Amino acid sequence: MAEKKIMLGNEAIARGAYEAGVKVSAAYPGTPSTEISESIVKYDEVYAEWSPNEKVAMEVAIGASISGVRAMASMKHVGVNVASDPLYTASYTGVGRGLVLVAADDPGLYSSQNEQDTRCVARAAQVPVLEPSDSQEAKDFMKFAFEMSEKYDTPVIVRTTTRLSHSQGMVVLEERQEVPDKPYERNIGKFVMMPGMAKGRHVYVEKRMEAMSEDGGGFFVNRAEYRDTSIGFITSGIPYQYVREVFPEASVLKLGMVNPLPRKMIEEFASKVDKLYIFEELEPVIEEQVKSWGIEAAGKEIFTRQGEYSANMLRRILLSEEVTEAQAAQVPARPPILCPGCPHRSVFSVLKKLKIHAAGDIGCYTLGAVAPLSVIDTTICMGASISSLHGMEMAKGKEYVKNWVAVIGDSTFMHTGVNSLMNTVYNQGTGTVIIVDNSTTGMTGHQDHAATGKTLKGKTVPAISIYHFCKAIGIEHVVEVDAFDLPLLEKVIQEETERDEVSVIITKAPCVLLKGNHFPDVCVPVPEKCKKCGACLKPGCPALTKKEDGSIAIDATMCNGCGLCMQLCPFDAIAKEPK
Amino acid sequence: MITKSIMIVGVGGQGTLLTSRILGGIMQEAGYDVKLSEVHGMAQRGGSVVTFVRYGEMVAEPIVEEGQADVLIAFERLEALRYAHFLKKDGVLIVNDWRIDPITVVTGAAEYPENIIDELGRKHKVYAIDAMKEALALGNSKTFNVIVLGAAAKHMDFAKEDWLKVIEKTVPSKTVEINQKAFLVGYES
The missing domain is CATH 3.40.50.920 (Rossmann fold)
Known part of the structure; x- marks a missing residue:
């Protein structure tokens, strides 16, 4: 009997690609697409990588396809925007071997900055879209996508949504079918998109779309x-x-x-x-x-x-049915928050104290926008913190941005922040950029990137130094600070925001959820010293609660022992104890 | 068989995903069609999280909606209150008698409701367990969720031995023994 397994939609997508004989997979992590790469990496026959961003991932897949092997890229819906440049033209070139882009939309905005619909992008780019309804179909449609890609000479988008990607269902497993590499032949009419060639290909693209529409009635997916x-x-x-x-x-x-x-x-x-x-x-x-x-x-x-x-x-x-008699109880909201022991909280507590505004970016640190931290003022897309701060400065002058900083994570900086920073240097901005470096892609569940020194396949490689990168593009003032060293952080932020030159502050401390990263102690209140001032509660650590008498309690099962509350207490009323 | 619906609710970081894997495993072993739906990403950072589990001969919809849950497993009191209206009239609520203040309470913008378990008991069949206390007695606070699962398992149609087998298959080999022990603490509570 064929093996049956419960699989996440994303695992099934990876399995489908594997069974279809895919040889190269490239991606940048993004909810709800991340587990596709985390699953496909387990198959030894597939080369899989984290690329610095979705455009690069798409181009890696395109190159692999042109060279004659089945290839894929996967990303969340907003990642498709970043990859849309290569996608629109790959639509014209078509493929060597099968090329599939998995795009994960997020209706309901479980973990995204907008609710865009990838089908609209696909219509504009004139590429076909397959959309499965459960894990079994996710696997089956991936295999069909590769066949379709080769038959109609087109990249194929497989569109998933959060509900499909993160639902598990039964899947019947099949064997991998190895697909022989297609011998490479130079063909500039197809793969060099200068105007003369592209004109011809545009004609082909429209014929192809008509053919698929015509043949669609016979596809098993419909x-x-x-x-x-x-x-x-x-x-x-x-x-x-x-x-x-x-x-x-x-x-x-x-x-x-x-x-x-x-x-x-x-x-x-x-x-x-x-x-x-x-x-x-x-x-x-x-x-x-x-x-x-x-x-x-x-x-x-x-x-x-x-x-x-x-x-x-x-x-x-x-049906005009009243679907439920019971009404939801009125209960306090529980929005997501930074974890206990998160180094971002420490950095934000200093920015808040100094009353500095932050142009934010995409990552856990976006949570610094809401109370009680209330430090982040803007969040648009990956990399926008640095460039939008530069825009503010060009609009209002350098004095205006002296109480502003850009806040961006290490992974987001590698994604597109580097371009923005080069722009600030080139156009002589004077803004201050804080790279909150927690040595991982945190929000999506801890993926490596070019500055962590590890690949998706788990290989140790030289880590790109963010510090030396900043230096190399000509920034004189680049300072690395321990994210939990509050006095030094305060001093450095004051100095650098005052400076009439661009500067970068790299705050360093690994994500508290990273394996092997544990503080040895937990924080405990010293009740006899507590003056009930509430200073420790200000940054909103979820392990701390105010008791009825105004003194504080620290939940030992939640506390990660970072000591931020201890540093903030003016009366030594919080101590550390070994776990 | 009519499709049955189970919900697991809690606070991001409490380990709801492990519990749902065990649930999915036991239903698959029993030969049912199963769908589970989880929350990943931002909500996992201390937000309110929900996992839906549905099983039966053929399951279409992967989510559980208001008024449909046969069993609601809550890892925290306030989350039990938040999702209680998802229960069927004769549905069963298993709640971990544990409080985690949401940020809205920490900042003073809202108050944590009092007497949640008594309130819920007036409308639903409620079984409360202080799983954190039991977990600490076992020497591992992280096992509290499997203790709660054990307490819920009593109200489902699978044999104790089958649960223990699925736990063995699902959790890392080093933690099989402690998780089985934790399950039994809940099951026999």
Whole structure:
């Protein structure tokens, strides 16, 4: 009997690529896509890497494909923006061997800065998109994606969403099929995209999209399920499951290929059902096309463009059901926070004390925007802290940014912060950049990067020195400080923000969740010395609570022993004890 | 069989993912179709986290919605209160009698509700366990979640021996013994 395994959607995607004979995989971590690379790295037959950003990852995959092997890149939806430059042109060149981009969208914004829909990018780039509905399909569709890529000479996007990527389901495992390398042949008409060649390829791209639309009715990923025809749904991905849950008797056109749309198949389905609904999360990508063909259907006028869908949503809207009698209790919110012992909290406590504003970036440290730290003023995208601070300075002058800094993590700095910093140097900005270096990509669950000295495959390599990089591009004032050395941090930040030259402060302390990184002690209150001033509570460490009498308690099961509270106490009312 | 729904709720960092792996394992062993849905990323940093587990002959939807949970396993009192309305009328709530203040309480913007377990007991079948105390007695505070799982397992349709087997398969080999012990502490509570 074939082996069956419970797999995360992301694990199944990796398994599908493995079984399809993929040889090269490149990615930058980003929720909800990260586990794809963390799974594929376990297969010895596949070369897998963390690239510094998604554009590089995409180009690595493109190069591998041109050289004649099956290759993939994976990233979160906003990573596709970074990779869109190579993607749009790879659409024209087509592939050598199969090329697949896995894009992970995040409807409901579980861990992202926007809710964009990759299908819109795919339409603009004119590349096909497959969208599985569960772990088994995630695996099967990946294999089909590689075949399709080669048959139609196109990169293929496999679109997943948080709910699919982070749900587990049963998957039947199959053997890996080795695919022979395609012999390389020089072909500048196909792989050198100068205007003369690109014109020709654009013609091909449109023919290819038409061919896939035409052939789509025969693809196994698209399936018309005829049951009761008084009501019919066109749907795809996870929303398909909600339709099946609530309307098990309804007819469903389940689209596995959501770009280009299999027009004939859709027209036939629409002609056979009385009332047609189009049920798709986020943008009305299917709906607008279907309606443009003169087909009547209900869609975004009743289903929202925002957030994640659910079965209860269908019940509420289409069955007018009151789905639950019990109302949610009114309870205090529990938003995410920096961990106990997080070095970012220490840096932010100093910025807060000095009343300095921060242009922020993407990472755990974004949490410094909210109370009680309230230090981060802006968060846009990867790398934007440094460049937006520079923009503020060019707009308002150098005095304006003397109570501002840019705050960016080490992994984000390697991703695109380097470009922004080169710009500040080149255009003679005077801003202060704090690189909060915790030796990892923290938020996504601790992935290595070019400055950690380890690869995805676990190989030890020379770490790129952030300090020497900054020096090499001509920054004179680069200071490394222990993130928990409060007096020195305060002094350095004051000096560097005052300076009429660009400067970089690298605050160093590894992420407290990194394996092997444990402080030896825990912090304990010394009640007889406590004056109940509350200084220790200011940075909002979750291990500390105020008791009814105003003194504090420290939860020994949560405290990581960083000693920030101890440093902040003016009365020595917190001590350290061995764990 | 009608699909059954279980929810595990807690605070990011409490180890909900291990518990859901054990749950998924036992359902697979029993030959059911299983879907689990988890939260990764930012919410794991001390936020409110939920894991959905559904099993039966054929499971479509991977999430559990309001009014549908047969069993709600809560690793913290406030989280039990937050998600109690996901329970079915005759659903069972297992709650770890433990308090973690959310940042909104720490900063004084909100108050931690009093008497949560009594309140919940008026509407639902509630079983409370001080799993942290039991875990510390076992000498490993991290095992509290498996203790809570043990307490919940009593209200599910799988044999004790099968649970112990799945734990052996799921957790790292070094921690099998302590996790099995912890499970039994909850199961026999």
